[in-house]
Amino acid sequence: MWKEHDNEPLDTCDFIHVHPDVLARVQSALPDEDLLYDLSDLFRIFADSTRIRILYVLFECEMCVCDIAQVLGMTQSAISHQLRALKSAKLVKSRREGKTVFYSLADSHVHTIINQGLEHISE
Amino acid sequence: MWKEHDNEPLDTCDFIHVHPDVLARVQSALPDEDLLYDLSDLFRIFADSTRIRILYVLFECEMCVCDIAQVLGMTQSAISHQLRALKSAKLVKSRREGKTVFYSLADSHVHTIINQGLEHISE
């Protein structure tokens, strides 16, 4: 199975090794582009140690922005920005009580995802 | 519980709301800094749609670099760079056969992590 135009300077090899049916199966197994971007966007939220620390804090109890900032030794602004990212990814939810806003975990996938990550790096 | 020096221009609030014992519990629950960086480094690997597509391809069968490049419509170089990242994170392994290098999944955590991600975004 040759390339159609083997004179063009394409940065790939000349053969395809896999059988055509395997290739078809692989291509049909690929999710839509939109889903792929949603997935990578979600994992990008976990790709920052500050956000992971926030999630670990919220594993223990719901907490307001300023307490999270104090516990983690960071500014209120930095934490607020990251909480915004976590909330837009629907990983945390918020609840207002007067001037204070309390954040907590939105669902249980966070635990599973982080635990699987932990298992992987402890090998 | 006031700040020790309330005249300094710190970007946090004046009170800590949580009880001291809760605060102690939260702080002791926080993993070491090294572990946090390892975790976020791992998830950063999943934070790119090209790498996720590569993983989806390898869910189906082991494959050489140039076939992956053809299937995904990308250059050999781009795929090789990303495979390097996936391999250094121990998410894929490689096997040489002559001039060809075949890549495959290294363990099963990849499946669990991606599936949990999928579950989360499909809600």
Place this chain on the structure above:
DNA sequence: TGAATATATGAATATATGTTCATATGAAAG
């Protein structure tokens, strides 16, 4: 040995991202 092929890699560039700083918004108290 030398040519051909598959893969790896270093440098460069364009883009994305986390924190800081200044400031805005929102709520309670005086």
Place this chain on the structure above:
DNA sequence: CTTTCATATGAACATATATTCATATATTCA
């Protein structure tokens, strides 16, 4: 209404990163 406190947000800056391009390495075959 004004002040105060907690939170949110926009702009700026420094750093990280994905792809491209050129080239190096590794293996096979003549």
